[in-house]
Amino acid sequence: MQTNLSEQARTLARADEAESILRSCVHCGFCNATCPTYQVLGNELDGPRGRIYLIKQLLEGEDVGAKTQQHLDRCLSCRNCETTCPSGVTYHALLDIGRAELERRVARPTGERMLREGLRQVIPRPMVFKTLLTAGRLARPFLPTSLRQKIPVDKVAAKPRPPARHSRRMLILEGCVQPALSPNTNAATARVLDRLGISVIAAPQAGCCGATDYHLNAQDAGLARARRNIDAWWPAIEAGAEAIVLTASGCGAFVKEYGHLLRDDPRYATKAARTSELARDLVEVLRAEPLDALQTGERKRIAFHCPCTLQHAQKLGGAVEAILTRLGYDLTDVPDAHLCCGSAGTYSITQPELAATLRERKLDALESGQPDLIATANIGCQTHLAGANRTRVQHWIELIEDALQ
Structure with missing residues (x-):
């Protein structure tokens, strides 16, 4: 579409990228057909095409306010529209640029600012999160239903990990x-992975991938976390680490963007590109290995929820599903498997009503084949779906490991 950025917008670090993305959109509307929020709300401005127009107006210098912010906040960043788009519009990058500029220009209500800052102070800090989770479990019977659903009842202990004994080694991100x-x-x-002759090692200094800060429009803070992780991983990378294994697809999608997001940083551009090259979702690691060593003989009936960050962001x-089928699991058909469950990082907290609607639709689809349990590949989706207290939800690697025992 024809675009004429304002003089102010042209001073932005990613102005050229924004203009290029805007010009690539032919406003065909195919994206709306697969946009979860457009399907629920039926409002043009709550679909990708409408949001692109809003960002265009913002960057062309037109007046914007709380309504514009509301429509951009409602986006899940699921990137379903990118899978659908025939023109290859990198919508998520434009959304990040637009949200950051809007955050600078439009003040949020005090309650929203406090909520977002609270999320940024808690979620990326594992010990703080664990402490509050423990307190929340104790107080769970006395909490309102909306909050109680977000606190898992089960407290599962981690089983021991094997020692690093193989010559093949991969880094692993522990997560927040x-x-x-x-x-x-x-x-x-x-x-x-030990069964396959691969040892995984964690760099203690590596922390949150940065996605929480970045997608709450604290983008500088998110990139600072990315730099810290690169520094933490770099000695092992130089020593020959084969890959960086990501077991949460949300983290994997963001780490794979380090190279793009830090491409103009003279100190980190090369290292960031290398880090993104080494980033592997767990399924990418396993599918390249001889899976005969993992034959389980399982015949459980499984519904697999493929997170948006796995299918749309990481493609x-x-x-x-192919690995689970090879290992003997009976996978059910899941209608509308491309649609988001409503978790989307912190979305289930910042947009609880929409998130709950999307979760119910997703669970109805997942349960339509009467599975024994639901498997997924992202901790956010796992917790969000399990919060409805319907069918049990588990990470897919735990199903395999349990069957091996």
Whole structure:
């Protein structure tokens, strides 16, 4: 579409990128057909095409306010529209640029600012999150239903990990909330990869991938976390680490963007590009290995929820399903499997009503084939879906590890 950025917008670091993305959109509207929020709300401004127009107006210098912010906030960043778009519009990058500029120009209500700052102070800090989760479990019976659903009842302990004994070694990102919410996921990963002759090692200095800060429009803070992770991983990378294994697809999608997001940083551009090259979702690691060593003989009936960050961001839709099928699991058909469950990082907290609607639709689809349980590949989706207290939800690697035992 024809675009004429304002003089102010042209001073932005990513102005050229924004203009290029805007010009690539032919406003065909195919994106709206697969946009979860457009399907629920039916408002043009709550679909990708409408949001692109809003960002265009913002960057062309037109007046914007709380309504514009509301429509951009409602976007899940699921990137379903990018899978659908015939013109290859990199919508998520434009959304990041637009949200950052809007955050600078439009003040949020005090309550929203406090909520977002609270999320940024808690979620990326594993010990803080774990402490508050423990307190929340104790207080759970006395909390309102909306908050009680976000606190898992089960407290699962992580099983021991094997020692690093193989010549093949890979780094693993422990994650922010996963060690507290699902501590056995990474431990199961370590044991399965050990069976395949691969040792996984964690760099203690590596922390949150940066996605929480970045997608709450604290983009500088998110990139600072990315730089810290690169520094933490770099000695192992130089020593020959084969890959960086990501067991949460949300983290994987963001780490794979380090190279793009830091491409203009003279100190980190090369290292960031190398880090993104080494980033592998767990399914990418396993599908390249001889899976005969993992034959389980399982015949459980499984519904697999493929997270948006796996199928739309990383383009790995069908990869986990193929592995589970090879290992003997009976996978059910899931209608509208491309649609978001409503978790989307912190979205289920900042947009609870929309998130709950999307979750119910997703669970109806997942349960339509009467599975024994639901498997997924992202801790956010796992916790969000499990919060409805319907069918049990588990990370797919734990299913495999349990069957091996």
